[in-house]
Amino acid sequence: MPELKALAEFLRKQIDDSRLTMTEVASKVGYSKSQTGLYLAGKLPPEEFVTTLIDVTVREPALHRVRLARGRELFLAARSPSISVGQAGASGPGAELELLRAQQVEVYKELTASQRQVNDLLIAQRNSLQLVVVLTGMIGALSDRVESLTAEREHLLEISADPQVMERMQIRLVRALDQEARAKEELQLAREKQRQAEELAVVAQQRTAELIDELDRLRVGDTGQQHAQLAPTEAAGEPAPADLVGDDFETVLARVMAINETDDRTIRRIADELHDPDEDPPAALVQHPAGRPAVVVPVVLDNRQSDSDQAVAAGTAALIAFLSPASGPLLSGMARLGAMTGRNDSAAQAYAELVDRDTRVWGPDHTRTLKRRQQLVQQLSQSGQMGEAERVAAELVKDLARVHGPGHHSTLSVRRLHAEAVGSLGRTAEASALFADLAADYSRSPGPDHSDTLRMRELHADAVASLGKTAEAAALFADLAADYSRVWGTDNVFTLPVRYKHACLVRETGNPQEAKRxxxxxxxxxxxxxxxxxxxALQIAATHDSFHPTNPDDTPNK
Structure with a gap:
């Protein structure tokens, strides 16, 4: 019936405008999720359902009055429609069920296509990452090969080598230069594919979420998709070439070009599928350079241990230095890889790109963005960029305190990073005050005996000692040593250094007898x-032995 359809559309629009999910609405109106879905699909609801749904979805008072009046008007029309006998025979539970099933089928079709798009884009991202790893190592190896061949050619010129030998050398050098240029071109294309696939994946994932919510409304259960796996194409046997190293590079380049071609078709297809003809056309996709050779049959690497195999291994460690904007999950992994391989500056740059990307995709206050910023602070500190680490940490502390509160565990963790950065910059007094505040906040939560609380107290005591306030630091370490001993035990690996610091500070206050004890x-x-x-252990023994062995009242030997 058109009246019921109009009412259902009106109610669904209230939910869409409110940004509430199906589950949240069902909970607030006091009806089950399945019953709510039936009412939103076209079944006549009770009047109480209509008014309650408007109450929870429309907050603005003036708009609420208008929507409530409209909702009651549509409800009355749906409850007492003017229909003919023929119309009555076509209505009823059977007709409603058929309509619902037809809607379910259409949504299922769209959801299946959307999930397939997401899966294809994930495969394209994975392929692009593999290409970046291979190509990065290959470019480094080709650069070394060009340098080696150039030096060999110069040597042959000096000794006036046979012209045929010179010609073969020149051919190999030209081939290596051409391969290096092509590898750089493919690397640029692979990076651009990552960017395109990520942007399209965001659109496809949003569409998938919308379709899942629509299925919730139609009381449809969960569905799953089997992810297709790419089967590698087996390479046919090759005749033994004259330039084995150069042919290894050709093999890798052939595979790279094949994957780039496949991913290009995938991205263009999905971009066309996701494009709304009523909107502006999508951003221009990467065009293959003119004259690029076509690849028909992709080949795979053989098992020979060649320069190209070594290039792939070397490329993994050097990968982070060549990354430009890439997909969030993949770039995150590469940032961690850079940190693991000691390339802290490049890893910090990658985390900075992740922060910028997540800010645009998720928003500045999203948990993921805030976590990325914390990772950036940590990497900046590890790379020795303490000034930048302190600046980023100070801004992040303010935002975390605003979003989560000053005592939230994430806020406390970044406050610690900030205090450590301040101390490393030589601002010891400021760092001491920051650690004192942290120790007080940690004592409230997670508690006075928590390991993080004890550590903050230790860092505060260290800062006080660095300021030359020996007596105050000795008193702080005395209390701290007692608490460490009570919580962890007197011989715990965390307790022993605190007890040693306490003894050294007591000695510096002019009390050698107590220090020796x-x-x-x-x-x-x-x-x-x-x-x-x-x-x-050696430091403790050396400090103990530095006291005069026969006179415990003597000051320690210097």
Whole structure:
């Protein structure tokens, strides 16, 4: 019936405008999710359902009055429609069920296509990552090969080598230069494919979420899709070439070009499928350079240990230096790879790109964006960029405190990073105050005996000692050593260095007798718990032995 359809469309629009999910609406109106779905699909609801749904979805008072009046008007029309006998015979539960099933079938079709698009884009992203790894290593190896061939050619010129030898050398050099240029071209294309696939994946995932929500409304259960797997094409046997190293590079380039061609077709197809003809056309996709050779049958790498195999291994470690904007998940993995391989500057640059990307995709206050910014601070600190780390951390602390609160665990973690960066810049007094505030906040949550709380107190005491306030630092370490011993035990690996610092500070305050007594109690625990040549054990023993052996009242020997 048109009246019921008009009412259902009106109710669904209220939900869409409110940004609430199907589950949230069902919970707020006090009806089950399945019953709510039936009402939104065209079944006549109780009047209470209509008014309650408007109450929870329309917050603005003036608009609420208008929508409530319209909802009641549509409800009354749907409850007492003017229909003929023929219309009545075509209505009823059977007709409603057929309509619902038809809607389910259409949504299922769209959802299946959308999930296939997401899966294809993920495969394209994975392929592009593999290409970047291979090509990065290949470019480095080709650069070395060009340099080696150039030096060999110069040597042949100096010794006036046979012209045929010179000609073969020149052919190999020209071939290597051409391969290097083609590899750089393919690397640029692979990076651009990553960018395109990620942007299209965002659109496809949003569409998938919308379709799943629509299925919820239609009381449809979950569905799943089997992800297609790409089967590699087996390479046919090759005759033994004269330039084995050059042919290895040709093999890799052939495979790279084939994958780039396949991914290009996939991205263009999905871009066309997702494009709304009523909107502006999508951004121009990467065009293959004119004159690029076509690849019909892709080939795969053989098992020979050649320069190209070594290039792939070398490319993994050097990959992070060549990354430009890439997909979020893949770039995240590459940033971690850069950190693991010691390329901290490049890893920090990758995390900075991730922060910019996540800010645009998710928004500045999204949990993912805030986490990325924390990872950036950590990487900046590890790379020694303490000034930038302190600046980024200070801004992040303000945003985390605004979003989560000053005592949230994420805020506390970044406050610690900020305090450590401040201390490393030589602003010890400021760092001491920051650590004191942190220790107080950690004592409230997660608690006074938590390991993080004890660590903040230790960092605060270290900062106080660095300021030359020996007596105050000694008192702080005395309390801290007692708490560490109570919580962790007297010979715990965390307790021993705190007890040693306490003894050293007591000695510096001019109380050698007490310092010696503390060291005599500490030394057996350290020897029992630590290995004989552990650096801390050796320091404790050396400090203990520095006291005059026959007169415990003497000051320690310098």
């Amino acid at each position: 503390l060291l005599e109690k500490l030394l057996p625990d350290a020897r029992r718990r630590l290995k004989p040549f552990d650096s801390l």
